[in-house]
Amino acid sequence: MTTPTKNTTKYYPLHHFVVLPAALVIAIYAIRRYISVAGDDSEVSRIWFSVMVLAIVVFVGLVMLRQHYALMLQDRIARLEVRQRYFEITGKSLRPLEDQFTLKQILSLRLAGDQELPGLVQAAIQEKLAPKDIQARIQDFQFDTMRV
Numbered sequence: 001m002t003t004p005t006k007n008t009t010k011y012y013p014l015h016h017f018v019v020l021p022a023a024l025v026i027a028i029y030a031i032r033r034y035i036s037v038a039g040d041d042s043e044v045s046r047i048w049f050s051v052m053v054l055a056i057v058v059f060v061g062l063v064m065l066r067q068h069y070a071l072m073l074q075d076r077i078a079r080l081e082v083r084q085r086y087f088e089i090t091g092k093s094l095r096p097l098e099d100q101f102t103l104k105q106i107l108s109l110r111l112a113g114d115q116e117l118p119g120l121v122q123a124a125i126q127e128k129l130a131p132k133d134i135q136a137r138i139q140d141f142q143f144d145t146m147r148v
Contacts, residue, residue, distance in 0.1 A: 020062055027055035075103055082110050082117075090118050097125060104131040113140030 030052035037045040086094040108131040112120050124134055
């Protein structure tokens with residue numbers, strides 16, 4: 001038996017096997033119908049053009065929605081990671097301080113090494129450091145090669 005070397009792909013059946021293929025078929029059909037009447041200055045031509053554009057926009061929107069959900073999840077996980085690391089290092093919860101940070105600041109703090117994190121958290125709050133300023137102060141970068 002072989003050990004898998006990659007994560008297996010997860011599918012959401014309604015999205016991947018019903019809605020997305022249906023949107024693709026409708027977009028292709030609308031494009032073909034529009035091509036057959038393109039160049040005519042008729043109402044039918046304008047209707048098929050509108051249907052084609054709408055179908056393409058819906059299809060692209062469905063594809064981008066999937067990516068949006070993944071990025072939102074990554075943001076939540078990054079926030080939890082910084083909370084956990086801060087707690088492990090200091091023994092104190094980061095939650096009371098979190099509403100003083102933007103998500104971008106938290107993502108910048110995530111790159112700091114364990115020795116620097118508590119000091120950078122305090123400096124970011126006291127000096128209201130921008131994400132770029134937080135990153136400029138990091139000496140021991142913990143690079144994130146997995147974020148999309």
